[in-house]
Amino acid sequence: MTKKKLNLKSAIQKQFRSQRQIGKAPGTITYMGNREDGTYAITVIDYSDNLFDFQTLTRVEDALAFKEQVNVTWFNVYGLSNEKEIDKLGNYFNINPLVLEDIVNTNQRPKIDEYDDYVFATLKMLYLNKDYEISTEHCAIILSEHNVLLFQEIELDVFEGVRDRIKNKFGRIRTRQADYLFFALIDAIIDQYFVVTENIAAKIDLLEEEVYNHPSQETAEKIQRLKKEVLSVRKWVVPVKDLVNRIIESEHPLVTKETKLFLRDALDHSIQINENIQLYRELITNLMEVYMTNMSNKMNEVMKVLTIIATIFIPLTFIAGIYGMNFKNMPELESEYGYFYVLGIMFLILIVMIIYFKRKRWF
Numbered sequence: 001m002t003k004k005k006l007n008l009k010s011a012i013q014k015q016f017r018s019q020r021q022i023g024k025a026p027g028t029i030t031y032m033g034n035r036e037d038g039t040y041a042i043t044v045i046d047y048s049d050n051l052f053d054f055q056t057l058t059r060v061e062d063a064l065a066f067k068e069q070v071n072v073t074w075f076n077v078y079g080l081s082n083e084k085e086i087d088k089l090g091n092y093f094n095i096n097p098l099v100l101e102d103i104v105n106t107n108q109r110p111k112i113d114e115y116d117d118y119v120f121a122t123l124k125m126l127y128l129n130k131d132y133e134i135s136t137e138h139c140a141i142i143l144s145e146h147n148v149l150l151f152q153e154i155e156l157d158v159f160e161g162v163r164d165r166i167k168n169k170f171g172r173i174r175t176r177q178a179d180y181l182f183f184a185l186i187d188a189i190i191d192q193y194f195v196v197t198e199n200i201a202a203k204i205d206l207l208e209e210e211v212y213n214h215p216s217q218e219t220a221e222k223i224q225r226l227k228k229e230v231l232s233v234r235k236w237v238v239p240v241k242d243l244v245n246r247i248i249e250s251e252h253p254l255v256t257k258e259t260k261l262f263l264r265d266a267l268d269h270s271i272q273i274n275e276n277i278q279l280y281r282e283l284i285t286n287l288m289e290v291y292m293t294n295m296s297n298k299m300n301e302v303m304k305v306l307t308i309i310a311t312i313f314i315p316l317t318f319i320a321g322i323y324g325m326n327f328k329n330m331p332e333l334e335s336e337y338g339y340f341y342v343l344g345i346m347f348l349i350l351i352v353m354i355i356y357f358k359r360k361r362w363f
């Protein structure tokens with residue numbers, strides 16, 4: 001199946017998934033993604049300054065043993081298509097149904113909501129696959145007093161560095177509260193945006209070289225694909241700046257002043273990424289303009305050469321046309337060297353016109 005057919009099929013499937021929520025009551029848990037294999041797992045990292053415990057749970061009920069602990073506990077939920085298990089986990093942790101709806105809604109734009117007992121944020125993880133194409137994954141994070149619940153579609157993520165810091169006691173994360181873990185997860189997502197935007201910058205550099213040196217129809221298609229890629233990244237990345245800013249300005253007791261200082265660094269990164277994306281949009285627009293200009297110049301060069309060739313052959317064709325009439329009383333027809341005279345005149349005209357065009361720098 002061709003890539004174009006796959007994209008069409010994906011678009012149709014996405015449209016059908018969007019229709020699943022039509023007519024349903026607000027707060028209804030309806031998975032909107034395309035990974036409906038029923039995969040579901042929970043990993044738990046329970047830690048303090050002097051404690052580290054890692055477990056993989058097979059039942060949602062087992063998570064209750066960690067709920068009331070004073071240590072910081074990170075619940076990492078993989079798989080959002082199992083709506084019953086998500087609903088069960090939400091009941092155990094007293095999560096609002098509207099939040100549960102947003103957790104499984106993979107079309108939800110990045111945002112943050114504050115409730116009495118927890119803070120909810122949803123973002124998009126962006127990373128590069130083996131073909132250096134951008135993949136997008138839905139991610140939702142809930143911060144409570146001692147717990148952080150992280151929901152994602154698949155096990156592949158950008159949080160391995162956070163896990164290593166907790167396990168090996170690097171940095172200050174083991175001495176901080178749950179809000180610092182909340183920040184660390186958001187910061188890991190934002191840092192990965194730099195990897196994605198640097199990949200876009202590299203693609204733009206390659207396209208610039210191609211546009212200037214050997215543009216083709218395929219070049220225009222590459223520019224259009226990259227433009228769509230940048231717009232897709234912009235859709236998920238730009239709102240993150242407002243999300244981080246809202247956390248900093250929040251008066252919620254779960255977010256401490258110490259953590260807000262670190263969030264300001266994440267805000268700076270978000271602003272820088274937004275500026276880069278805006279710059280890339282302008283560069284891609286300029287690339288298309290340069291491509292169109294180069295193709296137009298290339299066409300003009302071709303037309304100029306064809307015009308010169310036609311101009312050169314017009315008088316030669318005129319002469320050949322006269323002597324092609326073959327009237328009996330044409331005196332040149334009786335000349336012994338008439339044929340060679342005419343060829344000489346035609347060749348002389350050809351040389352004179354070429355010299356004239358060169359002096360005019362028309363080719």
